[in-house]
Amino acid sequence: MSLLDRRQAVVVFLAFAFAYFFAAVLRAITATLSPVLTREFGLDAGALGLLAGGYFLGFALIQLPLGTWLDRHGPRKVMLRFVLLAVLGCAAFALARDFHWLLAARILSGVGVSACLMAPLTGFRRWFTPPVQLRTNSWMLMTGSFGMVASTLPVQWLLPQVGWRPLFWGLALLMALSMLVIAWRVPQWTLEDATGKPGAPRPSYAPVWRHPYFWQMAPIGFFSYGGMIAVQSLWAGPWLARVAGYDAAAAAAGLFTINVSMLVTFWCWGLVNPWLQRRGIVTDRLIAWGLPLNFLALLLLIGLGSAAGPVTLAFFCVSSTFVALAQPAVGMFFPAALAGRALSAYNLVIFVGVFVVQWGIGLVVDAFRSAGWSDASAFRGAFGVFLATSVLSYGWFLWSRSHNPQHPP
Template sequence: MTTSAEQSGETRDAVKVTAGMVASLVGALAAVYFVSQFLRNSIGVIAPDLERELGIGPESLGLLSSVFFFGFALIQIPLGVLIDRYGPKEVMLGSLLLASIGCVVFAMSETMTGLVLARVLMGLGCSSFFMGPLTIFARWFARNRFSTLVGVQLGLGSLGTLFATAPLAFGADTIGWRSSFVVVAVATLAIGLVAAIIVRNDPPGTQKPPAKPASLGSAVAGLKDVLAVPGVYRLLAMHFVSYSTFATVAGLWGGPYLADIYGHDLQQRGFYLFLLAAGQIAGLFIWGPLDRLFGGPKKPAIVGALMAIGMLLFLALSGPLPAWALGPALAVFGFSCAFTPLVTSHGRLLFPAELVGRGITFLNIGTMGGVFLQQFFTGFIVAAIAGDAASRPFAAYSSVFLCVAGALGLALVFYLRAPDGSLDAD
């Protein structure tokens, strides 16, 4: 794989970049992202247990899951400044410590307030686990490899989503969900140690030109340049709902849906959510490279969005599925939601080189803010339809699926007229 330093003709006589070095870098960054994917989706499978143990309703459940993304989005602009000033590796290491603290607080909390605080800490802690690797990839690799690397990053890191399904269900059933999060805290610190040893901000031999670190004020002021880029609002619309389509189902309502409609216990919920997550991970490896086949990310992203809308309508309108169809339907839905690397790559292509960092950060605020609003809002939808019913009716979950499909469809209408973007070999 060609690095960006090699593309620009830089030499590195002292250290040669090898395939093993690249694999270690990508693997370590994916392990960091694993933590984020696990924590953001960890409410879904244990949601019925949290409701029962803490006596909370769907509105509180929606808040508990969504505040992770609120904390994540809140810190994005300061995060860009911190990455520019201290380096992506250093910021990620500090974030890993904060995320592990959030896990411990979550495990020890006995009240809704404590759990919400813990989720905010987790979101703040995980806030650099995507932007940090993207920054490093931009420094190491040519831009026509970026979408593929994002797909690999998301695919490997999304194993964390898998672990938030059946493995978390097994842990919660065996040692309890509280002890399971203590184990996650220890594992997060271990991943931080590995990253500290392996990850480098720049390819070996790269000489960075001296630059004055940006301030928070200049970063905020610089957003006006991002907002002036043609098509940025159309792309923001897709960022706002593309990932939240998956996260609202897999990370929040999938577990309650399986419990209320199919009567599945903790282990069974874990199994079916595992299939959903496995479908998404398989899709990430397939959707990501399609931009090179189609000459850009927009066309395959449109296909993915249409597939996701179709699956949501199927789940909403078909009624409870027979046992043989439920697993495949969830897996196909997960696969269809995996077009997100294409949307991220489109953002990478939309901005000129001097705005790439600020532009991707701005769009990522939309991504995480979208999950926060959609999860929070759907909590009220479920509450309005189900009320205080011990077992919620299918109509409550059908309404969630229709709401998510409608939001994605509306965003797609805006996205259709976004600039295509092109992959120039550089």
């Protein structure tokens, strides 16, 4: 398909952004609901981490076939089918009566929204010029931050009025509405776009898996990017409540601050990325320069302990956005015909990382508490383990970068 003109590009971006907004609300809502769900279902930290991580497990499970389907059938057809599963997942969560039902609904929701970012990024790879891709990719992440903001104070304000179950019925309805918008405004995949023509070889992930640039970026995607999402979408809330001593309303306000900071950050990245590209400042150089700030922020969070509130957590999340640039960079590095598979393969790495870090922090917190540590000390210790894994992944990134002969994007 040929490049879209400016008006078409704006309309397509907004159609995708509408769906991704609600996918982000669904991703992060457990951080705000964690006190309510913990009381109602008697969850410990490990169970809460598993419940929140179930979304990302479902997300990860479908990534490899998703990439092939996106390349073959296009964003519109694939996204419509997947968002329907998200609608069913929201309805199932609203009806849940025990932890296992909640977890199954959460996994189904994760499967359903798994195309909400990969589909637009795949489409943008075909329909937009590289500078426009850099901008719109960052602004899709900004849209996700809007959704994260909506999952904090607005959800906290609505809880006493309607309860958490009607909130999920509302999400189901809005996700269904997003399907109508996509069906109406997103272009069909043409025969020229498709990779599954009669007689063509079966699409393979081998060119992605074998590429050194993919493995250069994989560990930082797993630990640093995945860990940032794990904290932002779940553990920031319990940190504010159980370490900093905030009540539910104050914790929701703190999450609001964190997510607004992320929103502004991704908006700024969208503005400056084309300018940086024109001056030859490439993604891996930005990561090499910027990621140490993230380690400093995490060290500060651990060191301050109960004195570390929303500002420190926001510093940690904002400084993680350097590695968020790796995702669109991987998609742009590979040929357009491989874009869906490259993006989905890297997304698999990220969301397996989210699941492992999200659940892992909960397990480590429970283990330290069982050893007699206080809540605050257990959280600080768990975040210390997370810091160590992030630093090791950064070391691998630097080593691989120095040994990768191909010019990065």
